[in-house]
Structure formats: structure tokens, C-alpha cells
Amino acid sequence: MVSNGEVETASQEDRANVPALDIRNLSKTFSGQVVLDRVDLAIAEGKVHALVGQNGSGKSTLIKIVAGYHRPDPGGSVWVRGMPLQFGSAAAHEAGIRFVHQDLGLLLDLSSVENLMLGLSYPRGFLGRIHWREARRQAQERVARVGLDIDVRAPTGELGLADRTGLAIARALPEPDQGRAVLVLDEPTAALPAADVDRLLATIRRLRDAGHSVLIVSHHLDEVLDIADQVTVLRDGRKVASADAADMDRDTLGRLMVGHDLVISTGRDEAVETAGPVVLGLEEIAGGTVAGVSTTVRRGEIVGIAGLTGSGREVLGAMLSGRMPRAGQVSVDGVAVPSANPAAAMAARLAFVPGERARYGTFATLTVRQNLTMGSLRRHVRRGYIDAGSERREVRTWVDELGIVTRGVDAPITSLSGGNQQKVLVARALRLSPKVLVLDDPTAGIDVKARDQVHSIIERSADAGTAVLLVSTDSEELARLADRVLILSHGRVVRTLRRGVDLSPEAIDHAQVSLGAP
Amino acid sequence: MSLEIGRRSAADSTAADSTADRAGGQPAGPVVAQPPAVEAGTAKGGAGRGVAGGPYPPEPVRQPVSLTLGKYSALLLFALFIIIFGALKPHLFLTVSTFRLTFGEGVVTAVLALAFLVPLAAGIFDLSIGAMMGLSLVLINWFAGNTHIPVGLVCLGAVLVCCLVGLVSGFLVVRFRVNSLIATLGVSQVLTAVGLKVSDNRQITGAFSDRFATLGSTNLLGVPVVVLYLLALAVILWFVLEHTPVGRYLFAVGSNPEAARLAGLPAERLVYGSLIASGGVAGIAGVIYSMRVGAYTADSGSGLLFPALAAVFFGASQFSRRPNVWGTLVAYFALAFGVKGLQLAFGPGTFWIQPLFQGVALLIAVALASRQVAQTRRSRRTQAAAAESGSESESGAQPEPVATGEPRAPAP
Numbered sequence: 056m057v058s059n060g061e062v063e064t065a066s067q068e069d070r071a072n073v074p075a076l077d078i079r080n081l082s083k084t085f086s087g088q089v090v091l092d093r094v095d096l097a098i099a100e101g102k103v104h105a106l107v108g109q110n111g112s113g114k115s116t117l118i119k120i121v122a123g124y125h126r127p128d129p130g131g132s133v134w135v136r137g138m139p140l141q142f143g144s145a146a147a148h149e150a151g152i153r154f155v156h157q158d159l160g161l162l163l164d165l166s167s168v169e170n171l172m173l174g175l176s177y178p179r180g181f182l183g184r185i186h187w188r189e190a191r192r193q194a195q196e197r198v199a200r201v202g203l204d205i206d207v208r209a210p211t212g213e214l215g216l217a218d219r220t221g222l223a224i225a226r227a228l229p230e231p232d233q234g235r236a237v238l239v240l241d242e243p244t245a246a247l248p249a250a251d252v253d254r255l256l257a258t259i260r261r262l263r264d265a266g267h268s269v270l271i272v273s274h275h276l277d278e279v280l281d282i283a284d285q286v287t288v289l290r291d292g293r294k295v296a297s298a299d300a301a302d303m304d305r306d307t308l309g310r311l312m313v314g315h316d317l318v319i320s321t322g323r324d325e326a327v328e329t330a331g332p333v334v335l336g337l338e339e340i341a342g343g344t345v346a347g348v349s350t351t352v353r354r355g356e357i358v359g360i361a362g363l364t365g366s367g368r369e370v371l372g373a374m375l376s377g378r379m380p381r382a383g384q385v386s387v388d389g390v391a392v393p394s395a396n397p398a399a400a401m402a403a404r405l406a407f408v409p410g411e412r413a414r415y416g417t418f419a420t421l422t423v424r425q426n427l428t429m430g431s432l433r434r435h436v437r438r439g440y441i442d443a444g445s446e447r448r449e450v451r452t453w454v455d456e457l458g459i460v461t462r463g464v465d466a467p468i469t470s471l472s473g474g475n476q477q478k479v480l481v482a483r484a485l486r487l488s489p490k491v492l493v494l495d496d497p498t499a500g501i502d503v504k505a506r507d508q509v510h511s512i513i514e515r516s517a518d519a520g521t522a523v524l525l526v527s528t529d530s531e532e533l534a535r536l537a538d539r540v541l542i543l544s545h546g547r548v549v550r551t552l553r554r555g556v557d558l559s560p561e562a563i564d565h566a567q568v569s570l571g572a573p
Numbered sequence: 574m575s576l577e578i579g580r581r582s583a584a585d586s587t588a589a590d591s592t593a594d595r596a597g598g599q600p601a602g603p604v605v606a607q608p609p610a611v612e613a614g615t616a617k618g619g620a621g622r623g624v625a626g627g628p629y630p631p632e633p634v635r636q637p638v639s640l641t642l643g644k645y646s647a648l649l650l651f652a653l654f655i656i657i658f659g660a661l662k663p664h665l666f667l668t669v670s671t672f673r674l675t676f677g678e679g680v681v682t683a684v685l686a687l688a689f690l691v692p693l694a695a696g697i698f699d700l701s702i703g704a705m706m707g708l709s710l711v712l713i714n715w716f717a718g719n720t721h722i723p724v725g726l727v728c729l730g731a732v733l734v735c736c737l738v739g740l741v742s743g744f745l746v747v748r749f750r751v752n753s754l755i756a757t758l759g760v761s762q763v764l765t766a767v768g769l770k771v772s773d774n775r776q777i778t779g780a781f782s783d784r785f786a787t788l789g790s791t792n793l794l795g796v797p798v799v800v801l802y803l804l805a806l807a808v809i810l811w812f813v814l815e816h817t818p819v820g821r822y823l824f825a826v827g828s829n830p831e832a833a834r835l836a837g838l839p840a841e842r843l844v845y846g847s848l849i850a851s852g853g854v855a856g857i858a859g860v861i862y863s864m865r866v867g868a869y870t871a872d873s874g875s876g877l878l879f880p881a882l883a884a885v886f887f888g889a890s891q892f893s894r895r896p897n898v899w900g901t902l903v904a905y906f907a908l909a910f911g912v913k914g915l916q917l918a919f920g921p922g923t924f925w926i927q928p929l930f931q932g933v934a935l936l937i938a939v940a941l942a943s944r945q946v947a948q949t950r951r952s953r954r955t956q957a958a959a960a961e962s963g964s965e966s967e968s969g970a971q972p973e974p975v976a977t978g979e980p981r982a983p984a985p
Contacts, residue, residue: 378835401837409835416835418828420895429825430836432818440816483836 073137075100075268076121076152076237081131083116083292090116091127092292098237098285100136103259103269105283105300107276108312113292114272118239122154123147135237152237153227157500159219163212168194170211171226200265201225201258217251220244221258228267238262240271242500244278251363256282276305288312313503331355334522335405335491338384343370345381346546352491352522357513359537360526361563367546372495372526376400376407378415387491401430406484408477410495410526416480417468424450424464427479431487453482458508474505481512492516493524498532510536530563542566643941647891647900650934651907658914665917669795677797679909681706681862684803685881686888686901687810688854692847693885693896694814696827697753699848701742702855702881704761704768705735707874709859711768714869717779724785728863732856738764739852743845757848761875769871778868789864799861803902806857811898823847824895879928883935884908890938908934 074097083091091113098104108114119125121133123143133140135150147154161170168187171194178193180186194207203221205214211222220243229236240259244252252275259269259282273279279286280300287297288311296311331354340348345367352358362368374381377397385392387403400407409415418426427450428435435446450464457478461471468476477497484492494513498506513536517523527533533540540563542550550566552558642649658666665671688702709731716727738760745756771777791798814820826833826840834840862873884905891900911934912927919926 376835378831397835398837398839407835409832414829415832418825418832420828421825425821425825429821429833430838432821436818440812441818441821 073100074098074134075102075136075235076270077134078117078121079132079134081117081120081133082128083113083120083125083131084128090292091120093131094289094292094294096287096294096297098268098270100268101235101263101266102284103263103271103282105279105286106270106272106289107279107286107308108289112289112312114289115241116292117289118154118241118270118272121147121152121239150237151229151234152239153229154239155220155223155227155241155243157242159223161211161219161223164210166209167198167205167207167211167214167222170222171197171207173226197225197228198222200228200231202261203258215251217254220255224258224262228262235266235268238267238269240269242272244273244275252278276308279308280305290314309503331520331522334388335524336384336386336389337375338386340371340374340381340383340385341546342374342381342383343367343379344546345371345374345543347383348541348543348546348548349383350541350548352524354522355517355520356539357517357523357525357537359533359540360524360543361528361530361533361540361567362543363567366543366567368526368528368543371543372407372410372493372524375405375493375524376409376495378409401487404487404490405493406487406489406491407493408480408484408495408497410499412473412476412480417476419467419469421468422465423454423459423461423468423471423479426468427453427464427482428486429483449486453486457482457512472502472505474501474509477501477505477509478512481509485512485516489521491522491524493526495526496528497525498527498529506532530560530567533563534558534560644891644894646938646941647887647904647907651903651910654907654911654914658910658918661918662914666914671913671917673792673797675909675913676800676906677865679906680797680799680803681858681865682877682880682909683884683902683905684806684858684861685855685877686884686905687806687898688851688858689881689885690888690896690898690901691810691814691823691850691854692753692844693889694820694823694827695843695847696830697746697844697847699739699742699757699851700754700878701738701757701761701764702851702858703874703876703878704764705738705852705855705874706859706862706877707768707869707871708738708764709735709856710863710869710873711771711777713859713863714777714779714867715771717781717863718777724779724781728860731859732853735852735856735859736849737852739849740845742852743848746848747841747844765871765875768869768874772869772871774871776868776870779863781863781867785864786867789861799865802861806854807898807902810854814898819843819846880905880908880931883931887935887938890941904938 076096076098078094078096081091081094081096082089094113094117096104096106096117106114106117116125120127120131120142121140123146126142127133133142135152138150140146140150140152162173168190172190178186178189180189191207198205198207198221201221201224203218203225205218205222211219214222224238224240224243227236227238244255256278259271263269271279271283280303283300285297286300286303286308288295288308290312291314333351334354335352337351338349348367348371350358360368360371370379373379374394375385377392377395377400380395382394385394385400385405387405390403392403392405393399397407413419418429421429424447428446432441432446435442435449437445447464453459454461454464459471459478459482460475468479471479481494481497492513497513498509501509510532513523513525523536525533525537537558538554540552540558541548542552542563544567552562552566655667685702685706688705689699692699712731712734713724713727716722716730717724720727722730742753742757742760745751745760746753749756751759789799793801814823822833822838822843825836825838826843830840833843858877859874863869866873885896885901887904887908888899888901889896891897891904893900908931912930915926915930916923
């Protein structure tokens with residue numbers, strides 16, 4: 056695949072100018088559909104290179120080709136420090152390319168030592184027993200290299216998300232005597248709150264300074280501009296730009312990704328807060344990391360909840376949906392909603408879009424239609440059986456209304472992209488015509504366009520009179536949508552930011568961080 | 574259909590402009606800026622999308638031929654057995670009485686298989702079905718032998734007792750969070766003990782009226798009447814599982830219990846319900862057995878557990894590729910005819926053939942199905958990757974021909 060004449064001359068080039076990773080003319084076609092179209096990408100030695108693009112732009116395919124998971128179309132090649140890369144699973148690893156995937160691949164029940172040692176051989180002692188003290192020392196050394204200070208004996212599940220990501224990076228890094236790595240980080244910050252993101256970016260800088268080269272895939276434009284030396288933008292499988300990060304700004308980058316101007320809504324009308332009647336009442340909600348949260352949401356109001364991981368933000372949504380038990384009163388239009396009972400919450404017309412889509416939202420073995428109507432089939436039941444025709448008609452109207460991209464209403468839910476699966480879950484909530492809509496990080500890990508669409512769906516439903524409680528790790532999202540954002544810390548509301556007064560993404564970030572990480 | 578054709582051509586035309594000028598403003602309207610308004614109809618929604626998209630409508634999912642064959646492997650196997658043994662022993666095998674006998678003998682186990690199927694849809698294993706049938710049988714025989722209660726009432730009572738035992742299993746699974754496999758295994762041992770105590774470890778036979786025995790042995794329109802009982806039960810379960818909300822919800826619980834609870838489904842009640850139903854159906858198996866055979870012995874229920882399970886698991890690789898009624902029945906009778914053919918072809922010394930045959934057939938069927946699942950996943954993944962790239966385009970309207978979890982018309 057790579058043994059053409061050009062190859063030989065290339066490897067003769069001056070070593071100093073040879074890129075760490077050089078992707079040339081890479082194309083990929085899946086059953087007649089061009090997914091990557093002659094993409095070139097060069098990562099300079101010791102630099103951080105960001106790869107951005109919406110879902111479906113071909114980023115994942117590109118990475119999977121480098122990882123040896125997919126085979127490229129003939130004509131493309133990948134070079135690692137001047138050497139051609141054979142495509143295959145072990146080749147990339149041998150060439151010093153290391154991957155940290157979005158799900159990290161850590162075993163949460165095992166300790167950090169055990170996670171770091173996966174695939175390696177343990178130091179052995181008497182009778183072949185594992186020399187744990189030595190193993191721990193080595194592990195501590197490895198995590199120190201990424202600037203992490205954790206107890207390597209504790210189960211990985213007890214670590215925060217940022218530490219887990221750091222651990223996964225530490226595991227990916229080669230030993231110092233094995234030379235420098237090309238690290239590929241696939242959306243490492245997707246699930247991280249702002250302060251954790253900064254820590255992770257610091258880790259990445261540290262790696263760059265140690266001479267490693269980094270390819271980081273991300274949706275978050277700010278962090279891309281913050282960390283990267285170079286940026287490459289993919290759109291519809293083609294490279295549309297590759298430039299120094301210093302020459303880029305947010306707007307340009309956003310425009311390049313989407314192909315036209317990103318229209319950020321100018322914000323909703325002010326002073327809704329005093330207008331409508333109170334619909335959702337929370338009184339001293341407590342449980343887990345939540346110590347006592349009280350607030351009200353009025354008709355047509357969007358109230359945001361922000362906070363670092365551990366502040367209570369991460370469990371508040373689960374308590375309102377009934378997934379987790381809680382203490383304290385929740386009422387919808389004055390009617391109390393019992394704890395830990397999703398069906399009762401729905402009966403009180405409190406609908407929710409759970410976080411962690413695959414775990415708490417979708418039914419992987421069922422179709423789009425079955426997923427969308429789950430929980431409330433009554434309107435399609437005729438004499439005891441489901442009238443599939445009438446159900447399909449309703450699902451089609453939702454597919455059209457929310458712009459869900461699917462092969463059809465009877466396609467398996469897993470054939471949809473993450474953003475479209477999320478829209479199915481939003482539709483499931485909206486079709487209950489709820490008085491209160493609770494959303495838990497509704498746009499985590501979905502692309503810019505789908506995120507924008509979900510935002511406008513939320514706005515429209517608030518405009519139609521729904522009281523919305525939006526729990527989110529995305530400060531920009533909160534600032535854009537919410538009339539009021541409550542900042543949680545140590546399980547309590549420590550600050551309220553109001554639209555038109557002091558609400559902005561920066562203010563949210565600042566408040567979360569300055570009011571104290573847990 | 575016409576709508577779908579229209580959509581596809583819309584996608585093609587957007588494809589044309591997007592290739593022409595990607596960076597420039599699209600006349601078709603920027604998606605991000607103006608998502609379709611709530612009240613906007615289909616037309617506007619359709620026009621608003623499909624702009625930023627890839628120019629290639631996704632292809633329909635292609636299934637390798639082996640997959641399609643695999644979906645019908647039980648039917649093929651059935652046909653194969655008929656042909657092979659029909660050719661080997663035409664006078665013994667291809668007779669009305671052999672068919673009547675094989676179908677008639679299989680009914681009880683097939684009903685047990687259906688009992689296992691219902692909770693399995695919800696991801697719950699009920700291993701107590703064999704013992705449950707034994708319980709039903711011992712109760713019917715004891716009451717018919719020692720009291721003068723009408724046999725119809727006795728049968729009804731036995732089925733209700735079995736439902737009650739299902740309720741107890743449900744209680745263990747839901748309240749005490751005992752793994753269903755363990756809970757029902759424990760329950761089955763308790764039931765076996767009850768049977769042994771009541772029967773004093775002897776064969777007991779109730780004094781059944783001739784009419785009762787006739788209900789198990791006559792032929793109606795040339796078909797053993799018990800087969801008709803089985804068919805009636807199968808139709809009811811098929812309807813409930815595939816065409817009612819309860820069935821849909823059972824499969825949802827089986828797919829993702831946590832998400833099912835969050836979607837407002839009464840997940841716990843569904844678990845209770847499925848175990849009660851499986852108890853009841855196993856009780857009915859006991860009733861049919863007592864009509865056909867009458868006597869109770871300690872091993873009459875437990876010996877049928879494995880063939881029933883084998884049929885359900887084999888059947889779950891058929892047709893819709895999830896636990897389903899017709900797949901189960903076809904799988905069961907395919908195996909039953911295979912066993913019968915072997916016995917007829919190789920004589921009476923082959924009593925050991927049945928377990929061997931069922932074990933091997935189950936292993937092969939499930940191994941093939943797992944391989945198919947892996948293949949389907951692989952092809953799905955390839956397609957997902959392809960769809961990912963083209964996901965912004967207006968998707969082609971081709972419905973997926975693979976197992977979509979969609980209730981589909983079964984082949985009997």
C-alpha cells in the first residue's frame with residue numbers, strides 16, 4: 056500500500072523537518088459513500104495539533120484508520136517520523152502512536168496500579184508473586200509524569216473524571232526509554248467541567264513540553280484555541296483548513312466547521328422570572344452530594360444549574376427524574392412528586408431527558424419508533440393492541456419537527472448518531488406535553504449543529520410555556536439559554552447569575568471555580 | 574412511499590448544490606439558524622434540513638446470505654430432517670401417525686418453552702418452569718386421587734398455585750434483588766421437595782374420568798387436540814409480546830432496565846407479571862401432561878427443562894432474532910423431528926440420542942447465531958461509520974431489513 060517510489064525519497068528527507076505524523080492523501084469509502092476525501096494532515100514534532108469538525112465530518116474515521124481499525128482506500132498513506140505505517144492493529148502502537156479514546160477504557164473496579172499494568176508484565180518477587188510495592192512505585196512514577204497526584208491503590212472508580220483521563224493518558228504513554236510518542240486524544244474533555252478541563256489541558260501542555268506530539272480531537276473551540284499550536288478543520292470528509300492556531304479565532308473556526316455562520320441566539324426576553332406563575336418548586340432537595348437546594352421555576356422560564364463535578368450538579372437531575380432517591384419536596388403546580396418514582400413524576404407532567412444517553416436513555420435493541428414512544432403508548436392502543444400505523448405517523452411528525460436524521464422510523468436506534476439519538480429522547484419527553492422539563496447535560500458529546508438544534512428545541516418549548524430546568528456542564532449553553540443560572544458548590548446554591556445582569560459563560564466558569572471546588 | 578421517494582430526490586438535489594459550492598451560503602436555508610418552527614409542517618422541516626450534509630444517500634443495509642439463511646436455519650433444518658429421514662425410512666417416518674405422535678409428544682415441552690420465553694423477553698431467567706410443571710402435575714393427581722373436587726376446578730387451582738409461586742419468585746427478584754437465575758433455581762428445588770413429599774416419592778395417579786383423558790388424546794380435524802391447545806396459547810403469547818404495550822415494555826425492560834424505569838415503565842410490575850405468567854403457563858403444561866399421561870413421577874418436570882430452554886435459545890436466533898414465539902416452536906419441533914427420525918432410523922438402542930442431539934444442536938445454533946450477531950455488529954459498525962459521515966444528509970427512506978426489533982409477521 057505504501058511502497059511507491061515517492062516513499063523512498065521521503066524517508067531520505069532531513070530528519071529535523073520530518074513531521075511526527077504525516078497523513079497523505081487519505082480517502083475512505085464505505086459502500087460507495089465517500090467518508091474521507093483525500094485528506095492530508097501533518098503533525099509537527101513536539102506540537103499539539105487539533106482536529107476539529109462536526110460529527111460526521113470524518114474525524115473518527117481518520118483516527119480509526121491511523122489506529123488500524125479501518126483500511127484506507129488505495130493511494131493514501133500514513134508516515135510516522137518518515138517511516139511508512141503499515142495498517143493493522145499493532146502497527147500504530149509499535150510506531151509509537153498511542154490512543155486515548157473517549158470512553159478511556161479503564162476498569163473502574165480495579166486500582167490505578169492494576170489499570171496501568173494492563174497488558175504489561177508485573178514486577179515479580181518470590182515464587183513468582185507480584186511485587187506490589189515495586190509495581191506501585193512504577194505506577195506512581197507514571198502518573199507523576201502526567202502531573203497527577205493520586206493514590207494509585209484506590210479503585211479507579213473513586214477518581215474524578217479529570218484524574219481518570221489523566222490516568223488513561225499515563226497508561227498510553229510509552230516508557231521514557233521508548234522514545235517520544237504521538238498521542239491521539241479523542242474528545243478527552245467532552246464530559247469534563249470547566250475547571251477539570253484546565254487541569255487536563257495543563258497535562259497536555261506538560262506532555263508537549265516533554266517532547267511528545269499530540270493530536271487532539273475536540274468539539275470545544277475555546278479549548279482548541281487555547282491548547283493547540285495548529286488546527287485542522289474537516290468538513291464532510293474534506294480538509295477545509297489547516298493553520299496555526301494563533302491565526303484563528305472562534306468565529307472563523309466555527310464558520311469553517313459548519314460551512315456558514317454560526318448563529319448564536321441573542322438571548323431570550325428578559326424578566327420572564329417575574330411573569331408566569333411558579334410551576335416547579337424545589338424545597339431543600341438533598342441526597343448524595345446535594346446538601347440542600349431550593350428554588351422555583353416559573354412558566355416559560357429556563358433555570359440553569361451549574362457546578363463542578365462533586366458540587367451536587369451531577370446528581371441533581373437524577374434526583375428530580377426519580378432515578379436516585381432524595382429528601383425534600385418537589386412539586387409541580389403545587390402537587391407533590393414522590394421520591395424515586397419516575398412514573399409518578401411523569402404523571403405529574405414532569406418530563407426529563409436523562410444524562411448518559413446509552414445508560415439511562417436509549418434501548419439499544421429497539422427501533423427509533425419504539426424508543427421514541429416508550430412509556431406512553433396509550434394514544435396508539437386500539438382494543439388492546441398497538442396500532443403501528445398510527446404510532447408511525449406520530450413518530451414521523453417528531454422526526455420531521457426535530458430534524459432527526461434517520462433512515463426511517465423503524466431503523467435501529469443505534470444506527471443514529473449521538474445527536475440524533477438525543478433528539479429522540481427529547482422527543483420522548485416533549486410528547487408528554489410536560490409542564491416541567493428537566494434536562495441533564497442534554498448536549499454532552501454531540502456535534503455543534505445538533506447542539507444548536509437541541510438548544511432551539513429547548514427554547515421553543517420554554518416559549519410555549521414549559522418550565523425548564525437545565526442541568527449542564529456547558530457554560531456557554533447555560534449562558535445562552537437560561538434566564539437564571541444557579542451555581543452549586545458543596546451541594547448548595549452559592550450564587551445566582553441572572554440574564555441581563557451578570558450572566559455570561561465566563562461568569563459561570565469563574566463562579567464555579569472561584570466559589571470553591573469540592 | 575411516495576413521500577419517501579420525494580425525500581430522496583430532495584437529498585440528491587441538495588447534494589448537487591453542496592458539491593457546487595460548499596463554503597458559500599446555501600440557498601436552501603441554513604439549518605442551524607432556523608430550525609423548523611414547532612408549528613411548521615413536514616414540508617418546512619424537510620426543506621430546513623439536509624443542507625450541511627454529505628451528498629450520498631446511505632445505502633440500505635446489505636445482509637450476507639449466510640445471515641438470511643441463519644434466520645431461517647430452524648425451518649431449513651426441519652425440512653432437511655423430513656427429507657433425509659423420509660428418504661431413509663419412508664414407511665416409518667412419513668406417516669400420519671409419526672407426525673401425530675411427534676407433535677403430540679412435543680406439546681408439553683413446547684408449552685414449557687413458551688413459559689420460559691415470557692420472562693426471558695424481560696431479561697429474566699425462570700429455571701423453575703420444569704419443577705413448576707411437576708408441582709401442577711402432583712397437585713392435580715393428588716387432588717384427583719384423594720378428593721372429589723371436579724377435575725376442572727383442580728386444574729384451575731393447580732395453575733393458580735403455579736402463578737402464586739411465580740409471584741414468590743418475583744418477590745425474591747424484585748424485593749430482595751436476588752439474581753433471577755439463582756432465585757428460580759432455589760424455588761425449583763423447593764418445588765421438587767414439595768412434589769416428593771406429596772407423592773412420598775412414588776408414582777401417583779389420580780382417578781381421572783375418561784372424558785378428561787379424551788381431552789388429551791383425541792384428534793380434531795385429524796390433528797391431535799393438544800397441538801391445538803399449544804397453537805392457541807402460542808397465538809395469545811405472540812399477540813401479547815409483539816402487539817401490545819405490555820410486550821413492548823417487556824422487551825424494553827430486557828433491553829435496558831434502568832432506562833425502562835426512567836421512561837416511566839412499571840419495571841418491577843413487569844418482572845412480577847412475567848414470572849407469574851411463566852408460572853401459569855408452566856402450570857398449563859402440567860394440566861396438558863396430566864391429560865395425556867396422567868401419572869406423576871418425581872422427574873416428570875425437571876427432565877423437560879433442558880429441551881425447553883434449548884428451543885427458546887435456538888428460537889431466539891430465528892426470525893426477528895430475539896426471543897420469539899414462532900422461532901421457539903419451529904426450533905423445538907425441528908429438533909423433535911430430528912430425534913424421532915434418528916430413533917426410527919437406528920432402532921431402539923438409541924435412547925441416548927435425544928440429549929446428545931439437543932445439546933449439540935443448541936450449541937451449533939447458538940454459536941452460529943453469535944457469529945451472526947458479531948457479523949451484524951460489524952456490518953452495522955461499518956454502516957454506522959458510513960452513516961456518521963453522511964448522517965447530516967437526508968437519509969434514504971430505506972427501512973432496515975435486518976432484525977430491527979420490529980414485530981414482524983412470523984412464519985409459522
